[in-house]
Amino acid sequence: MIKVENITKKFGEKVVLDDVTVTFERGKTNLIIGQSGSGKTVLMKICTGLFDPDNGNVSFDNRPFSNTKEKRRIDIRKEMGVLFQGGALFDSMNVEENVMFPLNMFTDMSYEEKLERVNFCLNRVNLSGINKLATSELSGGMMKRVAIARAISNSPKYLFCDEPNSGLDPMTAELIDDLIKEITEEYNITTVINTHDINSVIKIGQTINFIYKGKLWWRGDNKSVMKADNRELNDFLFSTELTKRIKLV
Amino acid sequence: MLKKLGDYVILMSQVFCKPDKSLIFRKRLLHEFYNLGFTSIGIVLILSVFVGAVATILVAYNTDNPLLPEKLIGFSARQMIVLEFSPTMISLILAGKLGSQIASELGTMRVTQQIDALKVMGVNPANYLIMPKIISCLFFIPVLIVFSIVIGILGGWLACVLTGVITPTNYVVGLRSWFEPFSLTFAMIKTVVFAFLITSISSYIGYEVKGGSVEVGKASTKAVVVSSIAIIIFDLILTQMLLT
Incomplete structure (x- = not known):
C-alpha cells in the first residue's frame, strides 16, 4: 500500500499539487486521471522520487520515502517497477x-x-x-x-505506469491495459496508473483518483465513475463526441 | 555561474562513489575504453603526423640563419610537440570529438527518461554512466598523447625527408639534444587534467539537459566550447605553475 499524505508541490509561484492525500491499494489498479497539466505526472514523479514535495510525505507500506536520504530510499526503489510514457528502454542494449x-x-x-x-x-x-x-x-x-x-x-511490489497506452492503436492499448491488470492481480502488486484514456478508466479502474487543478477532486471506481454527479469529472470524462453518445445511451 | 559550479561539484560527488556492482562497472569501463579511447586513435594519429611535420617546417623557416645550428630545429620541434602541440592541441581536438559524443549521449538519455529509469530502479545514474567515462579517459587519453608525441616527431622526420628543410640526421641529433625528462612528466600532468576537464564538463552539461532534441544539440556544442575554454585556461595555469 502506498500512502500519499498532504502533498503540496509548487514550481515558482504555480501550485501544481495542493494538499493531495490519497491511498493506493495493494493488488489493485489505482488510476490517477485528469486533464493535461492537472498535476498527475508530478504526483507520480513524487511517488517515484524523481521530484521532492514541498510539503507532505509518501510512504510505502508504512516506510517513509519522500524527504528521506537517498540511501534510505534505495531499498524501496529496488521494489519499484516503472513504465515510462516513452518506454525509456536503454537504446545501447x-x-x-x-x-x-x-x-x-x-x-x-x-x-x-x-x-x-x-x-x-x-x-x-x-x-x-x-x-x-x-x-x-x-x-x-x-x-x-x-x-x-x-x-x-x-x-516489484509497486508498479507505476505513466500513460501506458498513449500513442497506441485501440487494440494494442487494450492489450496493454489487460496485461497490467493481470500482472497486478497475479503478483498482488500495488499498481498506480497515470492516464487520460477513458477506455482504461472504465476497463481497469479499480480505484480512480481524479485530479483537478492540483487537488484530489473525486475518488471512486469504474462502476461509480459513470454515475458520478461531479461536474468537473463529467466534463473531463464526457468531453468527446463518442463519450457524450455513450453517456446518452 | 556559482550555482552551476555547485551543481557540477555535487554531480562529481555522486560520480565518485563505490559502484553498485563492480563486475558491471568493469564491463562498462571496457566498453568506454573502446567507445571513447580506441575510436579516437585514428584521428589522433592523422593529426599528429601533420602537426609534427608543420611544426618542423615552421621552426626551420623561422631559424633560417647560418649562425644557428641545424640541430636546433629538431630540438625546437620536439619541445613544441611534447610541451604544447600534443597535450594541448590534441586535447582540444578530443574535446570536440569526445565532448560532443558524451554530452549528446547523456543528453539524449536524459530527454528520453533513460536516466530517470535508472534512478527509479535504485541505480546511481551519475556513477553508473559517468564514472566509467571519466576513468577510461583518464587512462586512455595519456596513451593517445604518447602516441601523438611519437607520431608527431615521426611527422617532423618525414617533413625533413620529403622537403629537405634539414637533413634527417641533424633532425635526429636535435631530437636527442638537451632532453629534460620533466618535459614528458609535464605533458602527462597536463593531459590527465585536460582528460578530466573534457569528460567531467561534457558529462555535466549532457546530464543536466532539459527539453528535447534542440537542447541536446545545444548541449553538445556547449560541451565542446566550455571544455575547450577550460583546457586553454588550465594550460596557462599549469604552464605557469610547473615550468616557471
Whole structure:
C-alpha cells in the first residue's frame, strides 16, 4: 500500500499539487486521471522520487520515502517497477539486456537463471523470441511491452505506469491495459496508473483518483465513475463526441 | 555561474562513489575504453603526423640563419610537440570529438527518461554512466598523447625527408639534444587534467539537459566550447605553475 499524505508541490509561484492525500491499494489498479497539466505526472514523479514535495510525505507500506536520504530510499526503489510514457528502454542494449538489467544490478543470479527469468517475462507480455532485437527495431506497442517486462523482471511490489497506452492503436492499448491488470492481480502488486484514456478508466479502474487543478477532486471506481454527479469529472470524462453518445445511451 | 559550479561539484560527488556492482562497472569501463579511447586513435594519429611535420617546417623557416645550428630545429620541434602541440592541441581536438559524443549521449538519455529509469530502479545514474567515462579517459587519453608525441616527431622526420628543410640526421641529433625528462612528466600532468576537464564538463552539461532534441544539440556544442575554454585556461595555469 502506498500512502500519499498532504502533498503540496509548487514550481515558482504555480501550485501544481495542493494538499493531495490519497491511498493506493495493494493488488489493485489505482488510476490517477485528469486533464493535461492537472498535476498527475508530478504526483507520480513524487511517488517515484524523481521530484521532492514541498510539503507532505509518501510512504510505502508504512516506510517513509519522500524527504528521506537517498540511501534510505534505495531499498524501496529496488521494489519499484516503472513504465515510462516513452518506454525509456536503454537504446545501447538489446531487448534481452534491457529486461535483464535490473537482475544484473540487484541479484546474484547466474546467467542461466537470469535468462530464464527474462524469457518468462517476455513470454508474459507475449513477446517470446525477440531477445536479440535492438530497441530501434521495436514498434511502439512492443516497446511498451518490453518496458513492462523490464519493470516486472525483478518482481516489484509497486508498479507505476505513466500513460501506458498513449500513442497506441485501440487494440494494442487494450492489450496493454489487460496485461497490467493481470500482472497486478497475479503478483498482488500495488499498481498506480497515470492516464487520460477513458477506455482504461472504465476497463481497469479499480480505484480512480481524479485530479483537478492540483487537488484530489473525486475518488471512486469504474462502476461509480459513470454515475458520478461531479461536474468537473463529467466534463473531463464526457468531453468527446463518442463519450457524450455513450453517456446518452 | 556559482550555482552551476555547485551543481557540477555535487554531480562529481555522486560520480565518485563505490559502484553498485563492480563486475558491471568493469564491463562498462571496457566498453568506454573502446567507445571513447580506441575510436579516437585514428584521428589522433592523422593529426599528429601533420602537426609534427608543420611544426618542423615552421621552426626551420623561422631559424633560417647560418649562425644557428641545424640541430636546433629538431630540438625546437620536439619541445613544441611534447610541451604544447600534443597535450594541448590534441586535447582540444578530443574535446570536440569526445565532448560532443558524451554530452549528446547523456543528453539524449536524459530527454528520453533513460536516466530517470535508472534512478527509479535504485541505480546511481551519475556513477553508473559517468564514472566509467571519466576513468577510461583518464587512462586512455595519456596513451593517445604518447602516441601523438611519437607520431608527431615521426611527422617532423618525414617533413625533413620529403622537403629537405634539414637533413634527417641533424633532425635526429636535435631530437636527442638537451632532453629534460620533466618535459614528458609535464605533458602527462597536463593531459590527465585536460582528460578530466573534457569528460567531467561534457558529462555535466549532457546530464543536466532539459527539453528535447534542440537542447541536446545545444548541449553538445556547449560541451565542446566550455571544455575547450577550460583546457586553454588550465594550460596557462599549469604552464605557469610547473615550468616557471
